[in-house]
Amino acid sequence: MQIPAGTLLQAINSPDDLKKVPKENLHQVCDELRQYIIDVVSVHGGHFAASLGVVELSVALHYVYNTPYDQLVWDVGHQAYGHKILTGRRDSFNTNRKYGGLSGFPKRSESEYDAFGVGHSSTSISAALGMAMAAKYKGEDRKSVAIIGDGSMTAGMAFEAMNHAGVADTDMLIILNDNCMSIDPNVGALKEYLTDITTSQTYNRFRDDVWKLMGKLPVGKRFTRDMASKLEAGIKGMVTKRSNLFEALNLRYFGPIDGHNITKLVDTLSDLRNIPGPKLLHIVTVKGKGYALAEKDQTKWHAPGLFDKITGEIYKKKFDLPQPPKYQDVFGHTILELAEKNEKIMGITPAMPSGSSLNIMMKAMPHRAIDVGIAEQHAVTLSAGMATQGLKVFCNIYSSFMQRAFDQVVHDVAIQKLPVIFCLDRAGLVGEDGPTHHGAYDIAYFRPIPNMIISSPMNEQELRNLMYTAQLESTTFPIVIRYPRGEGVMPEWRKPMEEMQIGKGRKLRDGKDVAILSFGHPGNFAAAAIRDLRAYNLQPAHYDMRFAKPLDEELLHEALNRYGKIITVEDGTVLGGFGSAVAEFMALNGYKNDLKILGIPDRIVEHGTLKELHRECGYDAQAIADAVREMMKEVKVKVPAL
Known part of the structure; x- marks a missing residue:
């Protein structure tokens, strides 16, 4: 079923068409784009709230930059639906995430506007920096832009890239989309820092004074190199309670600004496009913007499935007989059941408490179930550190994301024979999320590692038994328990747990x-x-x-x-x-x-x-x-x- 787009959006088949729209009408383009995403996703499914939050940014970027020559890199890609619709894929958007249809993420083979394939977090700054360095080497006047959320900023790779970008002397822009969310609410000191820098009256008052002094950026004059240099010096001279983290990394910092003000975004990006060197624009947005229920419960509406766009009812399959639970929920309830009896049990997850169902334990035992943010490497070595002190740590990571911490598994866990329990959710094929999320390789990359136990349950009872066995004192080696996305096969799954003999089928x-x-x-x-x-x-x-x-x-x-x-x-x-x-x-x-x-x-x-x-x-x-x-x-x- 083809869903009609609004009057202006219907005429936009490329960024060149978008550029023909008068600036004063861009707010209507944003309204129509937001409504189109709501209309299509409610009927066909997909990720939802993230793209609603960057509608204005998507429009502004393609309005200001010369894409695809100028290259946009969307971190993770959950938020790239608006980008896809504006770049010639509007009429095929109803095939999004369907077999043989559009990918749910930016994908180089799908469109020349998808500058880099993504799916895992925190890769955008590195990729965009690589593009900017290549452009400089080739003598091209090509702009590179990385769009990264505050959740993805918690991963070490993002900091590695910013550390390099600050000294690489390349023409790139990092846009920090700050909405206090990844899939679940963000955690950690960086979240507190961004909140502080966003709400500090001293910071924002002084920043506004500097912008007015330099010509009332973003609505005033275009910047020369000399003006940009003076602006840089002015911002660095701001007096705040804390020094600016990004300025300390030698990135020119601009913001924070309202990420839903399309006029301000266009003017700001137009000025920043003419300022050379590495720079960061901090925008503040609301995940789920424009759909009240998604704004209120952003985790639930990250990828809600099919729903009634008027009432907000999320459609669920109705069955006459009891149905098997999801494997992730069996994990979530079982770890809590075990933890209630074994005070040594701890739960760790990198930013996926609801996706892995560790949130069940987090609610009951917040001091023993910990979300470390998007930081898989840290999650593994943190678990190893706890294991040295005799704790039984269930480190719950999606199989596909486990790849990001392979070195830590080898160096920090296996070599030291630490009995960390790796519960790999979404092992095997995962469906509509596609190749970046398939858990295809964990058996193969864990099998050569000495001291590793690799197991997989055939049903819910075996998952419970494996978890029970893993937390026993007799299990002294690291153990992998891999299980798939989705439902199991046992509606009556809450049965007494029994010890399984390691290595016995x-x-x-x-x-x-x-x-x-x-x-x-x-x-x-x-x-x-x-x-x-x-x-x-x-x-x-x-x-x-x-x-x-x-x-x-x-x-x-x-x-x-x-x-x-x-x-x-x-x-x-x-x-x-x-x-x-x-x-x-x-x-x-x-x-x-x-x-x-x-x-x-x-x-x-x-x-x-x-x-x-x-x-x-x-x-x-x-x-x-x-x-x-x-x-x-x-x-x-x-x-x-x-």
Whole structure:
């Protein structure tokens, strides 16, 4: 269904069209753009509040800068819907995050206006600085702009980039979009600093005096290099209770200004575009601006799903029977249950308390469940430090974000044999968020690390049992517990927890000729395939291996001795993952069985629903059944009775 855009927006198919709009009409463009985002996302889904908060900024940037020659880098990309709509993708915006449609994030292969592919936070300043340095080297008068939120500023990479930008002598602008939010409310000293600098009457009064002295920026004269130099000196001379952090990094600081005043934004950006060198503009915005419910509850409306734009009712599927919970909620309730009995348990997450459901423990035990902000490296080493003091730390990180702290896992956890418990949410394919968020590689990158235990539950009860086992004093090595996004399979999941033997799987059923070895939740796909194969007189055996490291060698010897054909199934990359571990075991022990490895293929998997992606990657129930039939093609197939 094509949703109509407003009168002005309908005529904007590129930034060149936007530039034809008189400046006094830009507020109408912003109103229409905001309404269009509300209309489309309410019907088709997607991220919501972040893009509403930067409507004016999106319009102003494309109005002032010569995009795509001038390059915009949107940090993370949740907020880039307005940018996409203004750059020729309005009429295809209804395909956003759908299989074969637009990506939910900026993507270089999708548009020349997407200067850099993003999805993880805090990369924008580094990327934009690289572009600015390249432009200087090539002698190009190309402008580079990084748009970064205050939440993304908490990551060390952003500070590394600013530290370099301050001495690189390049023509780049950093726009700090300050709304006190990432997905959940921001935490940490930087948030307090930005609040202080935003609300300080002394700071803002003196800043206004300097701007008036220099020609009433942003509504007055254009700046010369000499005027810019004087402005820089004036701002550095401001008397505040604290020195300016950004000025200390040799970045010319401007702001804070109202990020929803389109006229002021256009005038400010026009002036800053002519000021050379590295600089930072601090704007203050409201996440969810223009939709009252999103302004009031920004976490809930970060990505609400489908909703009634008039009433604000978020549509939920209705079921006649009890449904399985999300794995993340099983984690959230179980860690609290364990923590109530074990005072050594602590919970750590880097900025994802609601996404991981650690917020359940944070509400009940705020002193024992900690959000460290977007800082995965810090989260891991903080957990390691706690572990040296005998605490049992559950470090909950999305699988895709865990990649950002690989060095800390090796250096600070594994080498020291510290029993940190890594709960990797969103392991495997994640659906509509696409390749930047797929948790495809954790099995492969954890498996070579000495002293690591790698586990994955097939259902909610196994997740609870693994968590229970991990916090026992007898578990003295770091352990990974990986589980997927979305629902499990057990509506009645609150069962007593039991200790699991590390490195031991279980045989679910005997069979004939073929054995399926599954790791984690895809074991349920295998079970469904086995049920379907009964109609063809095919009876595979099924082993739920539970651990990719250490492998259950006794169970593997049994399967390999009894079945000539082996199929492994996992929701991780086929290169270096669980199936590779089985192949290595076979080679080391001289087995010559036929082996087929099912999982995420060696290519970038795009976005779509989980069902669509499991089908495409060839490890859903149908694909597993097809693999069994292919391996047993010499067996005469019985046609099912109608």
